[in-house]
Amino acid sequence: MSNLSGYRKKRNFEGTPEPGPKEEIKQKGMYVHVDKPIFVVQEHHATHLHWDFRLEEDGVLKSWAVPKGPPEESGIKRLAMQVEDHPLDYAGFEGTIPEGQYGGGTVKIWDKGTYETVLREGKPGREVWRVALKGTRLVGDYTLIHTGEKNWLLFKNK
Secondary structure (H helix, E strand, O other): OOHHHHHHHHOOOOOOOOOOOOOOOOOOOOOOOOOOOOOEEEEEEOOEEEEEEEEEOOEEEEEHHHHHHHHOOOOEEEEEEEEEEEEEEHHHOOOOEEEOOOEEEEEEEEEEEEEEEEEEEOOOOEEEEEEEEEEEEOEEEEEEEEEEEEEEEEEEEO
């Protein structure tokens, strides 16, 4: 089970409209009640514009900040910085996080859908995660390669 303590520590839930984590969310697919896990990409106009790429796993959203956005065409590699896990309810979040709060700025859903894991291998720090996305904008096979620390590469396969 993934841990939402990093998510909790960074936020003041009395000062932000973001959803708080729910301890009872522990099963795969609970947010949308589908057989396949979900993904969501949120455009986040914070200090610096970036896109948050999120994959449902173990009852949470594994999350990466992608400064230039996820590639829609093959041949383009994008830096993806892993950030703290987010609660599944965050997949539906759109709104403005007040200035002065962690991540202050506007968040809107850029794409969402389901995915299937095609390949998951490697040891911590050197993982490869290949997924088949079925969204509105992002459709096809994508790969995340862990290059060290919080750095990953995200690209669309040919």
